[in-house]
Amino acid sequence: MYPVLNKKEQSKSKEIVTVCAWCHRIKIVTSDFRVYWSKHYSIGPNQVISHTICPSCKERVMANNTELAAVG
Numbered sequence: 001m002y003p004v005l006n007k008k009e010q011s012k013s014k015e016i017v018t019v020c021a022w023c024h025r026i027k028i029v030t031s032d033f034r035v036y037w038s039k040h041y042s043i044g045p046n047q048v049i050s051h052t053i054c055p056s057c058k059e060r061v062m063a064n065n066t067e068l069a070a071v072g
Contacts, residue, residue: 017047020054022061027054 018027025037037054053061 014046014048015044016050017041017043018050018052020057021051022053022057025054027052 019025020027020037025039026041028036028038028041030036037056043049
């Protein structure tokens, strides 16, 4: 599933792309540091995927789980 990179490929700088683990939207940060989440984005060969939870999914999960909301 994940590509195996040789040493030459590993030495290239990689961009980290953050994906919501719940809804699979991609976190986009603009040049003026505004953040938005989009379903429409393609992952390139020099990008590495990292997972998080987006604000709307976090809000939905916290609203549905009172134990997590108390901790959180």
